[in-house]
Amino acid sequence: MTTRFASVDELLRQLDEGTLTSTELTESCLSLIRDHDSQTNAFLRSDADAALQQAAAVDADRKAGRPVGPLAGIPVALKDVLCTKGTPTTCGSRMLENFVPPYDATVVRRLRDAGCVFVGKTNMDEFAMGSSNENSAFGPVRNPWNLQCSPGGSSGGSAVAVAAGYSPLAVGSDTGGSIRQPASFCGVVGMKPTYGRVSRYGLVAYASSLDQIGPFAGDVRGAARLLQAMAGHDPADSTSVDQPVPDFLAEIDQPFSSLTIGSVPEYYIEGLDDDVREATEKAIDVFRSLGATVRDVSLPHARYAVATYYVIGPAEASSNLARYDGIHYGHRADDFENMIDLYAASRGEAFGAEVKRRIMIGTYTLSAGYYDAYYLKALKVRRLIRQDFDAAFGEVDLIVGPVVPTPAFGIGELINDPLAMYLSDYYTIPLNLAGLPGISIPAGQAASGLPIGLQLIGPAFEEARLLRAARMFETATDWHSLRPAFAQ
């Protein structure tokens, strides 16, 4: 049988029964990457020897009857923003082109312990700043549904790793939509957990109060399994929350007998593509047919989220990225006049246009005389955005709406209009500001053939509820089974 696009459940069953080895599975992934990824550019690096060693170790454990981890032998692709000990971690930037971390990110360590096989590091917008993957210093990623289209960003490489069938699972990070938007563009499942659910230790920082690591998978159960292996308190990240992680699989296949979902009238803006609008309405009908009650809830400050984000995100970025000084690690300019000039020249040479833009925005809004007018004001609006959600979740169990206003746009289409690009994160950004979990699941197809995602939003730490509702939808529909022609 072919293992390409097989579910994680199916792969684990075969691995446990002995009809498949992790070595066979890993070799299949590596050869797909080798043969096809020159067209999609999803991977920056794939170390076959290291992957096959991990696979062989798991196979030996299974054969000997030794206990194995919950994802033993399953290939996983890692966004290149996660530190991997001894393996370069570039963040899609010239700045870190030669950076080899001396330690593993906590999620990387946890996935190693779970028995995962790392098939490669995935391409991304530089320092996770972007919505199209065109900001990578190592070339754009291409969408397997249409190679002229963007896969979204910033975790475009991880989304494509799953969408093209290169790897059953992939890890991404989401600061303003960077998991959910590419999941929607590529027709896969992608989830941003609650802020604090997954340790950020070893995740190269973009905006620390917004960044969160999450899973990509071909189906909801696969995403649940990957989240399960990553989630939990970590003393090395003091913002990771010290509370028990529920068993996300325990009730995932039990449909809710009573579920109230919220639909948000403010979401139906000018600029919402007709196909996306229609897919969203039909998806809400699916929930209705499954017995859910649908009620309108208002998020009156949702329209201010993009403006709020483009103050807070760049402000945090300008501070976080001050660490790249040409001295401790990263690029150092050859020609400079003095110490200050060494900093400025190294940074000017190695950062790309979007990173420079956000550092400049953030430095401006935090500079003397502007702090109150921009940063402080944005933090206050942020609270109002959160309060809107709190009020809505007093009335409904979860909120359902679009992920992105449009299906995937063309490569080159928005790159020269930063504001238009930023608006593609209109529906995803509010969750990062509020710290809430959200999941994008396949829920439709545009006339052009491109996939359309549906976003489910839940209260803080209610990932289990989201996954269960997402699974309910998935069981009743076939959208997650569609494959791009590229992969056939």
Next chain:
Amino acid sequence: MTVELSRADLVRVASLARLKLTDAELDSLTDQLRKLLNYVEMLNEVDIENVDPMPHAADMVNVLREDVVAESLPRKAALANAPKTDGQFFLVPKILEEN
């Protein structure tokens, strides 16, 4: 209200950010930042009277831990990614002039 933002402002901000930019970059950034800041002006419509700022989504303060000695990164590993070292220290250009 339209945001006033001059090229000179950008030069000042680039200096604060320790970012060497070309003339062409300064020109396009001036235009792009002006557009973005004009968009952000919409926040002025929001009534933020008596609203507390929300710097963080996690409601936690002062996460403490025991003060215990733990292993730290060996010097060699800490220096391994540095562009310039003498094997013991990070090397930087001379800051103090002689004489």
